[in-house]
Amino acid sequence: MNDMTNTPRTKPRVSATFDEYTLSEIRRAAATGIYDIRGGGAKRKVPHFDDLLFLGASMSRYPLEGYREKCSTEVVLGTRFAKKPIELKIPITIAGMSFGSLSANAKEALGRGASAMGTSTTTGDGGMTNEERGHSTQLVYQYLPSRYGMNPDDLKRADAIEVVVGQGAKPGGGGMLLGQKITERVAAMRTLPVGIDQRSACRHPDWTGPDDLEIKIEELREITDWEKPIYVKVGAARPYYDTALAVKSGADVVVVDGMQGGTAATQEIFIEHVGIPTLAAVRQAVKALQDLGMHRKVQLVVSGGIRNGADVAKALALGADAVAIGTAALVALGDNDPHYQAEYEALGTTAGAYDDWHEGRDPAGITTQDPALMARLDPVAAGRRLANYLAVLTLECQTIARACGKSHVHNLEPEDLVALTIEAAAMAQVPLAGTNWVPGRNASF
């Protein structure tokens, strides 16, 4: 008989398929019978702007001198039909986020920070508040399927209108706001009972498809006397066709939001498994505009996972006119700050991973309607942090643009880029670094 104590044994092996996170989710689902809901965007690793590099100047092209030679950053959105286009000083805007999902202080801080840097903020699925209108020099008013709080007075006092067809976190899905955050004020703005679990419609109630959208956009223009730029926002799914159809529908600006783009609350399974990465969407959207002869005539705003000036520069180099930030802006305000680590732990998470925004218990006072938590966020100081962050993004983007010899950030071009991976090379349609190979270069969309 063998002596078992001396027999070598293999170590316990954790499944790569059934990993720790997966097992915990199966147990959670079994205990509750309801899907996991959370905020934020895709957390899995996907091909992203990190997989691209700029070549910079070399023998054949010379760079611009930092701080001395001009590198402009201004961008004008809505030049196609609108009598009053939006003029931004930087190519970075604040993406749509609702009052309701965010506290009034957070919305005010977004307005303060963006306005200080000469850029725009955007309302969300819950209507326009006086705070955000008052603190945003340029405010984009979202026109959403739910039409919560939608009214002609706010439409007329907006600087632009964004028809939301979808968002990157959940193309094909509507909003969610759970009862904890439906306070009296939020409920009144949405014409809903206080404290219910609210779901927003996933598609518009009075139009379906691009032919109808063209008529809807005409109505919005008639109501606002053709003054306001009209954006159409889509979640990155079929960006070539969606962009082409948005142009056909009469959009001044197309906003394409990749799967890393955040949401206030949606099913985890939706966030991680529907839609495509931002990197994969930009070139297709630009190609659609180019094929229609509308590149730079209809402006393209790209969002989803923009974190630093390199991301901004890469999106612009691929052909976007501007980017929008959401999650990064919230982090700049103070979201997931390690200062509140003990409180994040009490909520069963850790600073940096907190995403139960729908529960309304945000220690940082941002994704909450609790008056005591909300009071923690000083809108003036938080607005200053956002302005600082936007300034850094802009300076970083300019640094790269100057290194590539560009006197305007819009002069960045795909030729300035190479890819680190075959996937990124195929998605962005730039060569794999050190080669002249662009996978799929001759393929059609």
Next chain:
Amino acid sequence: MTDATRFDLASAPLRELNSALHKLSADTNETYWKVANPAGRHAVAAGLDVPVTVEIDGPVGYYCGGMNKQARIIVNGNAGVGVAENMMSGLVHVKGDASQAAGATAHGGLLIIDGNASARCGISMKGIDIVVKGSVGHMSAFMAQAGTLTVLGDAGDALGDSLYEAKLFVRGSVAGLGADCVEKEMREEHKALLAAKLDAAGILGEVDISEFRRYGSARTLYHFHVDNVSSY
């Protein structure tokens, strides 16, 4: 009534009509407008915010009277998709039939449809009163949040699906109720409410209130629960 200000859409663009109506001040003496030859044009008299009457002689396309405030808009013909969508106040009166999504998302005012309304009448309504003298199509009052929908004829499939707090009164048959929509008792206060809406529509006394049945939200979907999973 004062002489009408006349506008012919066959000879002048829609943008001029809407722009002229938007420029009117609250104390304008041009309080009665007659619009000829709408020919199914979209967004006719959209975005008004003055207490004037606009009478349109002929059929209109999508979104007639969209986002209306204060104005009285009368359509002597049929109306396309989304008539009076997102209306805030005032009146839109369609003398013919209306297409889909009539009164969609509207917050206030009164929409009267003399004929039938197609699918999704009153979808996502937020406070408007809608009176349809004929019948309404399927999915009417879908996700309706507030206001009243009164139907003198019949209602199609899935009436009031995922309903919030809107009140539905139907005199004829209902092909089927949507998720979380139930028939409710017609108490005196509801009869009084219905009478007020019929009165506003100018037909109080022409119909027997006792013939109507009331439908509303069972409120079982107001909070997520595993036992309701088939309704999500």
